[in-house]
Structures are given as C-alpha cells and as structure tokens.
Amino acid sequence: MGKIIINLDVMMAKRKIGLMELAEKINITPANLSILKNNKAKAVRFSTLEEICRVLQCKPADIIDYKENENE
C-alpha cells in the first residue's frame, strides 16, 4: 500500500511564489492550501488542480507523486 505525495512546495519554490500569493491566485484560503502542501488533504478537486497547474505553469504529475511504502 503506497501513499500519494504532494510536491507543491517544490514547484512553488521553482516558480518563486509564496503560499499567500498562490492561495489568492487560485482563489482558496491559505489555510486550505497549507493543508494540501503539508500532505494533510484527503482529496483534491479537479478545479483546484487545474488552477494550481495554470498558475504554476506545470502538469499534475509535477505536483502529485505516488510512493510505495518502504516496508513492502
């Protein structure tokens, strides 16, 4: 059983954009964006993903990764 990893902070660093600025541009609260960035979110809406990709000029695969558990 693996886990979805959100690499949003990596892409944000590459594009040199802060949390507050990105949250404002994609029209969600900084608190919600922080939940996503810290891998605490249970689900992501496609509309949110589209906005993130539009602002950060990237593909979903640049933000979302899948890793198998090391024990398996």
Place this chain on the structure above:
Amino acid sequence: MKEISIINKITKIVVDVVFVLGLAAFFVVPFFVDYWGGIFSYDKTTKIELIVILYTSGIVALYLLLQVRKILKSVVNKDVFTLEVVSALRKISVSTFIIAIIYFVKLFLQFGIGTLIIAAAFGIATLIFLTIKDIFKQAVIYKEENDWTI
C-alpha cells in the same frame, strides 16, 4: 437562515427553562404524589416505590435534557455534524431506554394506560434516536471528507 437561527435560540431557551423547572420539581415530588393521589386514586402502599420511580426517571430525564442542550448549542453555533453531537444522541437513546425500562417496571406496581403509553413511547424513541445517531455519524464522515477536500 436568520429565521431558523432565532427559532433554534428560542428552543434552547425553552429547554433551559424546562431543565431548571425539572431541577426545582425534585423538591416537590413527594408532595406532588400526595396531591396527585388525591385526584386520581392510587395504591398508597406503593407511594415510596412511586417516588423512587419519579426521582430515578427524573434524574435520567434531566441528563437527557443536558444532552439536548448540547445539541441545540451546536445548532446555534452552526456546527452540527460533530462527534460530540453523535455522542449526545447516543446518550439520549440510552436515557430514553432507561426511562422506558423504569416505566415498564412501574406497570407491575400500578398498571395504567398512561404508564404503558409512556413506556412504549420511550422505547420507540430509543430506536428512533439510535437511527438518528447513525445518520449523524455518517454525516460526520461525509463532512470530514468534504472539509479535507481542497
């Protein structure tokens, strides 16, 4: 939405008043049994047992009202779908079950149609509150999933 909020606040006040009256009623139960016995004939040899039944069901009813107050408070705060409300509903169902049992026992002391109806009503209320508890539990799961969806 504002109208619903006022109704909820009024309901909370009414429940609070009933709670206070219930507490006050504790002092008058023995006199109430004598007065009630004067109007409706009852077996005076069972007076002590009737007082015990009224006190025990009264304590459980006050506990039930406490849980109702908790639920109403969450409704007023617009945060209904929480595990605390689920827990309150479970406690309400346990309370109604206990009251049903108490009045079922009372049937053997002094059979009456009113007592039978109360026992049956609280028994049915137990089942209804257990179902509502399960509904709220599911709603909490859905809300949590929605809250954690970005």
